[in-house]
Amino acid sequence: MxxxxxxxxxxxxxxxxxxxxxxxxxxxxxxxxxxxxxxxxxxxxxxxxxxxxxxxxxxxxxxxxxxxxxxxxxxxxxxxxxxxxxxxxxxGPPLIRNDGAPAAREIATFTLGALLDDGTPMPDDIIGPRVLTPGGMLVLGGAPKVGKSDLVISWLVHMAAGVPFLGFTPPRPLRVFYLQAEIQYHYLRERMQQIGLPPEVMAAARENLVVTPKLKLLLDEGGSALVAQAIQQAFPAEPVDILCIDPIRNLFDGGPDGGGENDNAAMMFFLKDRVEVLRDHVNPDCGIILIHHTKKLSKHQVKEDPFLALSGASALRGFYTSGLILHRPDEDASERKLEIELRNGPALPSKLIDKVRGQWVEINPMNERLVRAEVGAKHDAERMRKNDVILCLLYEEARRGKLYTFAQFSEAFENTGGLGGRTIVHDRLSVLATKGKVKFIRGPAATRIGLAAERSKYGYLCVEGMLLGTGGETVDPDTGEVTPELIPALPSHYKCPQTGAVLPVENPSVWVYQEEDEA
Known part of the structure; x- marks a missing residue:
């Protein structure tokens, strides 16, 4: 059958x-x-x-x-x-598009006259000046371990408290949802408790900043629905102002074809069919902040166009309204540079920033060397090395019973330890004296410790903690050990940093550095 x-x-x-x-x-x-x-x-x-x-x-x-x-x-x-x-x-729960969102087939058009005649006030920036605008998207990129997450946490706390941060200003305390997928709960808790911000800022942000611990999900259909539900539960009365996703890589969903971050089609799918649909559901006017990794570029490439460093597809750069790149101009220095690119406002200059006593601060760019920075840094390091060599030589020579005047030290140690010629040594000594790292023993103070009377302007050179060898010996009564006899060599005069005059020291036992005294 x-x-x-x-x-x-x-x-x-x-x-x-x-x-x-x-x-x-x-x-x-x-x-x-x-x-x-x-x-x-x-x-x-x-x-x-x-x-x-x-x-x-x-x-x-x-x-x-x-x-x-x-x-x-x-x-x-x-x-x-x-x-x-x-x-x-x-x-799981659906990710339903807001009924008030315009249909995709509705295209708004305006005549030139309508645009010219529209005098309604501009909408308030979410983060000013034009850094994050209503419905906008900001991408912050940086290399691993450059401090992106630490910077973002401080930034979001300030925004949630309604307090300016590095010149970025919120109009009021903002409702912030921080969707982070890197730091586990206990280490996230530890990092939050270590934020070195004033208590009033932390208090103002307590309820406005909602953070997820490390997530194990993709921002696909199910993941988007769960995130939308979490945002609505976190802010049931008022819509969220900022949704921050950190980082893109850990939550990326490239769509049915399974493309990665380097695939333009997959990146556009993630941005349009995942991130923007999620935004439309929770609040079409909220701002999106995406945290992303950067690839390695040469310093010349970073200088020419730092935003080429953003990892993955070029579609990302064409999609955001604001871009920020955090990088180290000098790998050996703690300062970072924040490059800024705005689509919805006038250009902003880059910011030189650093973390000082637990807080991110902006450094005056006038303090940054602009011309031949690397060469200048090497010269700075060489000058510091010569200063250390001079201070060590003065200390060790004193223990051998030898003290020197300006001229005698410059001549005796010319080309010693890479110090250079006599004039260079003399100049380094002069700088050290102005900064208070070298002082002088002259007049009665010199004769009291057995030094010959000198005729120089300054007297004998002296450094902090200097001990003078007398040529005698001391015997330890307990062990019988014989050691050279050393007596303290205390300064009697110092060089005035304003006039260069030789002035008496008020208290020889207290060493004062002019840099600290002026600060």
Whole structure:
């Protein structure tokens, strides 16, 4: 006895465009066609690509155009509700597009005259000046371990407290949801407790900043629905102002084709079908901050266009409204540079920043060397080395019973330890004396410790903690150990940093550095 071969299930495109008649006359039944169509539009609504009302209208249009004769509307509705409930049970809460969001097919147009005549006030910046605007997207990029997350945490705390940060100003305390996927709970807690901000700032931000511990999910259909639900639970009364995603890489969903960050199509899918749909659901006007890694570029490339360092597809750069790059101009220095690119406002200069006593601060760019910075830094290091060599020589020579005047030391140690010629040594000594690191013993103070009377302007050179060898010996009464006899060599005069005059020291036992005294 022959058996009927099982029919293949039609694809969605074929089912949506092929009429189906009753009585099994076609390749599939009316029930199969309706089920495929309803399932397709249920998925679209669940992913937030259309509202439930739009999905129901599309199902009705399919029924009217392709099902012959049409299914009764009440039966169609029952099947729609059944499949919707089943899909929710299997895939979690839906990410439903706001009913107030404009349909994708509605394109707004304005004449030049309308734009010129519109005098309504501009909307307030979420973060001014034009750094993050309503409905805007900001991307902050930086290399691993450069301090992105630490900077972002401090920034978001300030925004939640309504306090300016590095010149970035919120109009009021903002509601911030920080979706971070790198730091586990206990280490996140530790980092938050170590923020070195004033207590009043922390108090103002306590309820306005909501943070997730390390997440193990992708921002796909299910993940987006969970995040939307978490945001609405965190801010039930008022909509969120800022949604920060840190980092993109840990939450990236490239869509059905499974593309990565380097795929332009996958990046556009993530930005438009995941991030923007999520934004439309929680608050179409909220600002998005995306934290992203950068690839390695040469210093010349960073100087020419630092935003080329953003990892992955170029589609990202064409999509955001503001871009920030955090990098170290000098790997051996603690300062970072924040490069800024704005699409919705005038250009902002880059900022030189550093973390001082637990707080991020902006450094005056006038203090930054602009010309041949690397060469200048090497010269600075060499000068510091020579200073250390001179101080060590003075200390060690004193223990041998030898003290020197300016001229005698410059001549005696010319080209010693890489100090250079006599003039260079003399100049270094002069700088050290002005800064208070070298002082002098002259007059009665010199004769009291057995030094010959000197005729120089300054006297004998003296450094902090100096001990003078007398040539005698001391014997330890307990151990019998014999050691050279050393007596303290205390300064009697110092060089005035303002006039260069030689002035008496007020208290020889207290060493004062002029730099600290002036500070």
């Amino acid at each position: 022959a058996t009927a071969e099982p029919r293949e299930k039609p694809c969605v495109d074929a089912a949506l465009t092929t009429p189906v008649r009753e009585g099994g006359q076609d390749a599939w039944t009316r029930f199969e066609g309706v089920s495929i169509a309803i399932g397709h539009y249920v998925r679209m609504a669940h992913e937030g690509r259309m509202s439930r009302e739009e999905a129901w209208r599309a199902i009705g249009e399919y029924n009217a155009a392709m099902i012959r004769p049409n299914w009764p509307e009440d039966r169609l509705w029952v099947e729609y509700e059944r499949l919707w409930s089943l899909h929710i049970a299997r895939n």
